[in-house]
Amino acid sequence: xxxxxxxxxxxxxxxxxxxxTAMGLTIIFGVLKVINFAHGSxxxxxxxxxxxAITLTGIHxxxxxxxxxxxxxxxxxxxxxxxIKPIFIAEKNVREPITVxxxxxxxxxxxxxxxxxxxxxxxxxxxxxxLQGQMFEIGTMFVSxxxxxxxxxAIVTACAIHWFMQKTIMGRAIRATSMDREAASxxxxxxxxxYNVAFGIGAATAGIAAVTLIPFNxxxxxxxxxxxxxxxxxxxxxxxxxxxGALIGGIIxxxxxxxxxxxxxxxxxxxxxxxxxxxxxxxxxxxxxxQKHDW
Amino acid sequence: xxxxxxxxxxxxxxxxxxxxxxxxxADNVKIGNIExxxxxxxxxGQQGKxxxxxxxxxxxxAGGIKALGGMKLELIxxxxxxxxxxxxxxxxxxxNTEKVHVLTGCWNSAVTYPTxxxxxxxxxxxxxxxxxxxxxTDQGFKNVFRxxxxxxxxxxxxxxxxxxxxxxxxxxxxxxxxxxxNGDWGKGFATQWKKxxxxxxxxVVLDEPYPSTATDLSPVVQKIRRANPDVxxxxxxxxxxxxxxxxxxxxKVKVKAIVASGGGHADPSFMKxxxxxxxxxxxxxxxxxxxxxxGAKEANDKFKAKNGYNLxxxxxxxxxxxxxxxxxxxxxxxxxxxxxxxALATTNLKDGPGMIVGYDAVKFDAxxxxxxxxPVIVQVADLGKGLERVTIWPKNARRAGYTPVFPITx
Numbered sequence: 146x147x148x149x150x151x152x153x154x155x156x157x158x159x160x161x162x163x164x165x166t167a168m169g170l171t172i173i174f175g176v177l178k179v180i181n182f183a184h185g186s187x188x189x190x191x192x193x194x195x196x197x198a199i200t201l202t203g204i205h206x207x208x209x210x211x212x213x214x215x216x217x218x219x220x221x222x223x224x225x226x227x228x229i230k231p232i233f234i235a236e237k238n239v240r241e242p243i244t245v246x247x248x249x250x251x252x253x254x255x256x257x258x259x260x261x262x263x264x265x266x267x268x269x270x271x272x273x274x275x276l277q278g279q280m281f282e283i284g285t286m287f288v289s290x291x292x293x294x295x296x297x298x299a300i301v302t303a304c305a306i307h308w309f310m311q312k313t314i315m316g317r318a319i320r321a322t323s324m325d326r327e328a329a330s331x332x333x334x335x336x337x338x339x340y341n342v343a344f345g346i347g348a349a350t351a352g353i354a355a356v357t358l359i360p361f362n363x364x365x366x367x368x369x370x371x372x373x374x375x376x377x378x379x380x381x382x383x384x385x386x387x388x389x390g391a392l393i394g395g396i397i398x399x400x401x402x403x404x405x406x407x408x409x410x411x412x413x414x415x416x417x418x419x420x421x422x423x424x425x426x427x428x429x430x431x432x433x434x435x436q437k438h439d440w
Numbered sequence: 441x442x443x444x445x446x447x448x449x450x451x452x453x454x455x456x457x458x459x460x461x462x463x464x465x466a467d468n469v470k471i472g473n474i475e476x477x478x479x480x481x482x483x484x485g486q487q488g489k490x491x492x493x494x495x496x497x498x499x500x501x502a503g504g505i506k507a508l509g510g511m512k513l514e515l516i517x518x519x520x521x522x523x524x525x526x527x528x529x530x531x532x533x534x535x536n537t538e539k540v541h542v543l544t545g546c547w548n549s550a551v552t553y554p555t556x557x558x559x560x561x562x563x564x565x566x567x568x569x570x571x572x573x574x575x576x577t578d579q580g581f582k583n584v585f586r587x588x589x590x591x592x593x594x595x596x597x598x599x600x601x602x603x604x605x606x607x608x609x610x611x612x613x614x615x616x617x618x619x620x621x622n623g624d625w626g627k628g629f630a631t632q633w634k635k636x637x638x639x640x641x642x643x644v645v646l647d648e649p650y651p652s653t654a655t656d657l658s659p660v661v662q663k664i665r666r667a668n669p670d671v672x673x674x675x676x677x678x679x680x681x682x683x684x685x686x687x688x689x690x691x692k693v694k695v696k697a698i699v700a701s702g703g704g705h706a707d708p709s710f711m712k713x714x715x716x717x718x719x720x721x722x723x724x725x726x727x728x729x730x731x732x733x734x735g736a737k738e739a740n741d742k743f744k745a746k747n748g749y750n751l752x753x754x755x756x757x758x759x760x761x762x763x764x765x766x767x768x769x770x771x772x773x774x775x776x777x778x779x780x781x782x783a784l785a786t787t788n789l790k791d792g793p794g795m796i797v798g799y800d801a802v803k804f805d806a807x808x809x810x811x812x813x814x815p816v817i818v819q820v821a822d823l824g825k826g827l828e829r830v831t832i833w834p835k836n837a838r839r840a841g842y843t844p845v846f847p848i849t850x
Binding site: 148151152155159163257258261265266267268269270277278280287289361362363365366367368370371372375399402403404405406407410411412414415 | 717
């Protein structure tokens with residue numbers, strides 16, 4: 146019984162971090178209506194940015210948030226503005242901008258291989274990591290401290306984004322655009338600027354996820370791919386475009402991954418996660434918390 | 441002018457590229473190399489590439505293949521991304537489009553296995569420096585030659601090592617835990633382990649395959665902790681080896697010994713990334729920098745100066761593979777695949793530059809397996825100069841003055 150509780154705690158903590166990695170994906174989809182295949186690469190860029198911020202300045206990993214969030218926002222903002230926007234404009238009469246999806250795939254390959262060229266294939270982890278191996282020991286139970294901080298960060302991030310979307314003018318403009326881009330344009334909202342901001346926020350959340358991951362993970366150029374696939378499953382589970390859905394989808398995946406191995410081998414839990422993914426697609430394609438869009 | 445430049449530059453570059461390509465086709469021995477250049481095993485592919493390049497540079501500088509009028513070796517690479525289907529497609533391309541004379545690769549056993557079938561179909565000799573799955577040379581293929589020891593030999597040595605250590609240090613080992621990546625390589629090892637454990641009367645308390653792409657291995661580590669084994673035996677690729685070693689340390693898993701199987705645990709970035717957490721780990725490898733062989737130290741120094749890390753067992757296999765090929769080409773005196781194949785089959789390479797492996801010769805049996813290959817076991821330890829890998833087994837190869845730490849008492 147104690148084992149199950151210990152595993153559930155690990156599952157919830159790790160799952161909320163998975164949710165955080167997927168949050169940017171769901172935000173970008175919600176507004177642009179485009180699956181961003183480069184999301185894993187954004188996370189990878191975030192990880193390298195965090196790595197260098199910590200290595201060069203020697204600050205505590207979580208203080209790197211103050212550098213990584215603005216840097217990733219700017220990166221995402223201009224990535225959308227310079228690379229993706231022209232495709233949107235060229236395809237503006239097309240109902241489903243499929244080309245944009247292909248462009249994001251291109252960005253994924255370019256970013257991953259550029260990192261491989263610049264930094265080599267080595268596995269890196271931050272030096273003198275103050276959180277390395279930190280554990281809360283409750284009786285015989287172990288709870289990873291860096292994962293717990295990641296869990297708190299995920300909750301705070303989700304709440305902050307929710308507040309931003311509900312209460313600020315920019316947040317309302319983003320929601321308006323996500324509901325109906327034509328109508329929003331008629332109300333005087335510059336939809337391309339909204340896209341830039343949404344992409345920036347998506348990239349910034351990938352940066353936050355990177356900060357929570359770096360104390361207990363190593364980084365390498367294709368690290369994003371590992372989280373990418375999981376990210377897609379999570380957002381489909383939770384409902385594309387839903388922020389709380391991403392968090393809950395993440396926790397579901399985390400729980401399966403963590404509790405499952407006590408009853409079967411770890412390999413099987415992957416099959417269960419994918420099975421659940423298919424089941425949701427069959428039974429409730431809009432996900433557990435998604436709205437019924439007309440897409 | 442500007443306009444002119446814009447058009448002439450690419451045109452010139454294009455014709456230059458064509459020109460050199462045309463020349464290359466006539467004058468060089470083309471060696472096609474399928475390796476994981478990106479993806480989860482990219483570091484290992486890059487090491488194999490660096491080692492091949494060093495050997496080929498040396499061979500070419502020493503006058504190339506004399507029996508072919510000083511013909512030079514040319515390396516052509518293809519990226520498998522560690523994916524079997526990619527390896528097969530690239531083998532087809534290398535054979536049909538690049539017209540390679542020989543193939544080498546692919547590090548991942550899961551890639552090498554189907555890819556060698558392509559080479560066999562076309563009758564192109566395929567030298568496997570290191571992919572250890574038994575079934576690669578058990579297919580009855582005529583064109584497959586493997587330098588490294590196959591996994592049934594590795595596992596046998598791991599168990600012989602366990603037995604010797606128990607006798608030497610008077611500590612009894614009863615319970616074993618097997619944790620391995622769920623690819624061909626890991627599963628191949630585990631099948632052998634289970635058989636050997638049963639024969640030797642060990643109790644297997646955990647048998648756990650896990651996906652190498654896992655982003656969280658604490659559930660697996662929890663299972664190890666709860667199974668409470670005496671010895672933990674691992675097969676891991678690079679990223680998961682790091683994650684697993686750190687997680688094992690975090691959860692304070694106490695075992696008498698951890699025995700790894702090369703691969704990710706032998707990767708140069710592994711020790712850098714896990715630091716102290718790797719201390720006293722046992723690892724089985726084909727080669728170590730402290731091997732007592734003429735030329736080994738020089739080759740390693742040269743490699744390190746160029747690449748910034750030591751030669752690994754995998755890199756040495758790739759390095760030796762180029763010399764084995766050179767030797768075969770000299771004796772074949774022809775670029776015809778069938779002649780090269782015949783020459784490879786009668787290889788008996790004992791010395792000369794490049795023979796820096798720990799064993800005495802490269803000699804292929806009827807299945808194409810190098811029958812002389814044999815691995816050594818090392819322990820990660822700090823001898824005052826930071827963590828290093830110290831050869832400890834077989835006992836006659838043990839580094840002078842070092843006493844292995846068994847069981848672990850940290």
